Amino acid sequence: MITERLFNVLTATVAALVVVFLLTPIVVTILVSFTSSTVFTLPPAEWSTRWYARMTTRPELWPSLMLSVEIALISTAISLVLGTLCAIAVVRGRFPGREAIQTFVVSPLMMPGLVIGVAMLQLFREVGLRDAYASLLVAHVVITMPYVMRTVTASLSLFDFSLIDAARTLGCSYPKALLKVMAPVLAPGFLTGALFAFLASMDNYPISIFFTDAWTKTLPIQMLQFLEEQPDPSIAAMSSCLILLTVAVLFVGDRLVGLRRLADF
Amino acid sequence: MGVTAAAAPVGAARTRKPRRPVDLLVLLALPAVGYLGFFFALPLVALLAKSVWTSAGPSIESYARFFGDPFSWQVVGNTLKIATLVTLVTLVLGYPTAFAMARARGIFQILLLVAMILPLSIGVVVKAFSWQIVLRRDGVVNQLLVWSGLTDEPVRFLFTETGLVLGAANIFLPFMVLPIYSVAKMIDPRLTEAAATLGAGPMYRFFRVILPLSMPGVVAGIAFVFSMAISMYVIPTLLIGDRYQTLATITGRSFLFLRNEQLGATTAVILLVIAVAVVLGSARLARGLRRTA
Secondary structure, three states: OHHHHHHHHHHHHHHHHHHHHHHHHHHHHHHHHOEOOOOOOOOOOOEOOHHHHHHHOOOOHHHHHHHHHHHHHHHHHHHHHHHHHHHHHHHHOOOOOHHHHHHHHHHHHHOOHHHHHHHHHHHHHHHOOOOHHHHHHHHHHHHHHHHHHHHHHHHHHHOOOHHHHHHHHOOOOHHHHHHHHHHHHHHHHHHHHHHHHHHHHHHOOOOHHHHOOOOOOOHHHHHHHHHHHOOOOHHHHHHHHHHHHHHHHHHHHHHHOOHHHHOOO | OHHHHHHOOOOOOOOOOOOOOHHHHHHHHHHHHHHHHHHHHHHHHHHHHHHHEEOOEEOOHHHHHHHHOHHHHHHHHHHHHHHHHHHHHHHHHHHHHHHHHHHOOHHHHHHHHHHHHHHHOOOHHHHHHHHHHHOOOOOHHHHHHHHHOOOOOOOOOOOOHHHHHHHHHHHHHHHHHHHHHHHHOOOOHHHHHHHHHOOOOHHHHHHHHHHHHHHHHHHHHHHHHHHHHHOOOHHHHHHOOOOOOOHHHHHHHHHHOOOOHHHHHHHHHHHHHHHHHHHHHHHHHHHHHHHHO
């Protein structure tokens, strides 16, 4: 079938171009970070690591990195607890409105971040919450919860609960059956959800921007400020470090869960 | 994500008798629902309410003023135009890619998966910044164009709509590919073979077999990309600058820099209405597709 073959060649070509297209920004950022000049020419005339040295001398960088990691870790942890409880209720419960609850809990994902940010800002003013750190934390739980809810619901609904009954028949206690039978099956879903929740929190700009002050700035906000104030290749150096970190996290994720599962939307 | 998640089977336990009384399991959902109800739904409702309720009673004055200004129509037009273009570009590139991904094996499949997931995990500021470098006058795109002889002189991309669409399409492309991929890999290849055996031509096979089966993924992908594209803020800030206004950039800037909160609240509500329409519309479409499938 000649047309079939043509179709296959065509899709493969588009896919190959898309791979190049998608990886371009990453490759470009890494190349620029090793330039010796102050401009962003490609390929660099001379290679150097001076921008990595320059990066470490920017005093604002480390506090914002630490703040972002802290907020992301705590908000992901809170979301894991609340999201998992809700997922259990939705999958195992028998009450009306379960589908509505499911849709509601993942809905922050589909709403414009800026609008959520504006709305929260007005609420926080109303209730008198002025602390930047607390506001960020409260907001980031809303950002991370949909990711947890989505993946945990998906893996819970695929889990065969009669396995727990089987384990108990074979002499396991109920908590032990949960731990030995259910936990290993659900672990990949947990990990995937937690990973994307963490990354979404680390990356969030449109909601966080409303809750920062001079001393409390998350990493994306600090980086955009660098870009607007004095753009130089040290920002490419920071970006490259973040890319390296992401690759490492994804590598671990691949070992634990498998890339194919990470791609399951 | 929301659309596919809503479609996920939640009724796995429907046929079995519940182990516990019903009311206890509802309690488990309460913390999450309560939290989002207070910190997510309530603020949005309050935003809506405040925009039509002034101290003097109900009023749509802020909207009347907004839509009375021709500049506002241009802003709404810009927002919808850019979002539509970005969605189209990602759909045209993403649809074949998703199918290639579903068919690919071995190293090619791993490469495709990495190309999707890696950019997805990298911050939007980082990606938009690298597009700033790529699209410069002396950037990679211009070097390629001049080198290949397509243009004699470098073309201006940065701070143009073309540059914005290109950068945004790159950043949102995985959100189009992955939902279509998750549907495409479920399509049984024997279906097209069966259709071919029964005498269906390639066009007929595509439009009557492949396309209808992949529609749920397409709808989900379009909903994601469109709703992200109408509300992007960082990408236009870096790729097109302050002079080009969309609903999202106006919302952000009027709160952060201009201190014109009434304007910001108005544009925020318009953005919210569009986003809700996209979500409801795509959910409705998805439900219709499931029924006919």
